[in-house]
Amino acid sequence: MLAGELLAEHSPASCACKVDSFAHGSRYTHCCATVQIIWRWSRLYSVAQEAPTCMPPVWLQVRLKDERLRQLRGAIKALEGKLAQLLKDKTDLVMQASSWLEQEQLDERMAELHAHKAALAADLAAAQAELAAARQAAAGQDATLRKLSEQLLKEGEAASRLKGALAREAGLVKALRAKMNKVGGGSQGRCDG
Numbered sequence: 001m002l003a004g005e006l007l008a009e010h011s012p013a014s015c016a017c018k019v020d021s022f023a024h025g026s027r028y029t030h031c032c033a034t035v036q037i038i039w040r041w042s043r044l045y046s047v048a049q050e051a052p053t054c055m056p057p058v059w060l061q062v063r064l065k066d067e068r069l070r071q072l073r074g075a076i077k078a079l080e081g082k083l084a085q086l087l088k089d090k091t092d093l094v095m096q097a098s099s100w101l102e103q104e105q106l107d108e109r110m111a112e113l114h115a116h117k118a119a120l121a122a123d124l125a126a127a128q129a130e131l132a133a134a135r136q137a138a139a140g141q142d143a144t145l146r147k148l149s150e151q152l153l154k155e156g157e158a159a160s161r162l163k164g165a166l167a168r169e170a171g172l173v174k175a176l177r178a179k180m181n182k183v184g185g186g187s188q189g190r191c192d193g
Helices: 003-009 025-054 058-183
Strands: none
Touching: none
């Protein structure tokens, strides 16, 4: 028997059981309860037949929500991957910018060192030129000093010879005086010479 026929036969309004009949008390309760259960099931059945047009069954809704959840999880993982890649790229760019900045600073420092080296090289060349001039002057002074030393040595030798000659002359003068003193004897006195 179909639910619709059972419902028409045993609807709550057309129940054959009477409340005042005590002979059928247990049957009435059973009959009314059966009618009410059948009536409820038939309502649910009619709603269930209309449901596919209005709302999918619960198990289908759960499956759709699970699928949507999987899709969202996949999208979240993809976004996390993109975020990680973007962070890595940003870190790489920061490191490159940092290395570029360091390279620029190193280039500036190298330029300063090259300029300082060029200035020191110019100072060294000037000092070497001064040293060469001083050596030349010293060599000239050494030559002059040697000439003067040689001249002084010659002058010293000449002075020695003159001293020797003077000493001889002085000796001769003494000897001559002594002779004159002897020859002139005792009567004449001293000769002032």
